[in-house]
Amino acid sequence: MPAATTAPAIEGWFATDDAGQTHLIGGKCTACATYVFPPRTNNCPNPACDSDVLDPVPLSRRGKVWSYTENRYPPPAPYPAPDPFEPFAIAAVELAEEGLIVLGKVVEGTLAADLQVGMDMELTTTALYTDDEGVVRTTHAWRIA
Numbered sequence: 001m002p003a004a005t006t007a008p009a010i011e012g013w014f015a016t017d018d019a020g021q022t023h024l025i026g027g028k029c030t031a032c033a034t035y036v037f038p039p040r041t042n043n044c045p046n047p048a049c050d051s052d053v054l055d056p057v058p059l060s061r062r063g064k065v066w067s068y069t070e071n072r073y074p075p076p077a078p079y080p081a082p083d084p085f086e087p088f089a090i091a092a093v094e095l096a097e098e099g100l101i102v103l104g105k106v107v108e109g110t111l112a113a114d115l116q117v118g119m120d121m122e123l124t125t126t127a128l129y130t131d132d133e134g135v136v137r138t139t140h141a142w143r144i145a
């Protein structure tokens with residue numbers, strides 16, 4: 001059996017450097033410095049800004065829990081859900097530098113009872129599902145720092 005290969009579930013949302021550290025990729029307005037995630041290259045979200053140019057930038061790897069919840073039921077199709085389904089936590093984390101709040105799955109083994117608002121979190125990745133070609137599709141995820 002060949003070694004399992006992995007690929008992001010969605011291209012362009014995060015990158016992993018040579019040291020194995022993962023960071024999200026955001027968009028930053030060239031005019032007013034507003035950040036967005038998921039990344040996009042146009043349409044600044046700041047209502048007071050007319051800029052239509054956002055540059056891709058690496059975002060903070062760390063932040064603090066702003067809110068969190070726990071999924072206790074499998075999501076409906078077309079969202080992938082493991083079978084048997086295991087509950088998992090989702091955290092909204094306020095990025096340290098940008099102040100942007102980024103929603104993400106929390107790594108397996110950490111549930112809502114383990115989380116608190118204000119807790120330090122860091123970015124990692126987790127397997128989301130295995131596609132029809134046997135490629136493990138990954139997504140960004142939060143873990144307790």
Ligand SMILES: [Zn+2]
Binds near residue numbers: 030033
């Ligand atoms: Zn702007």
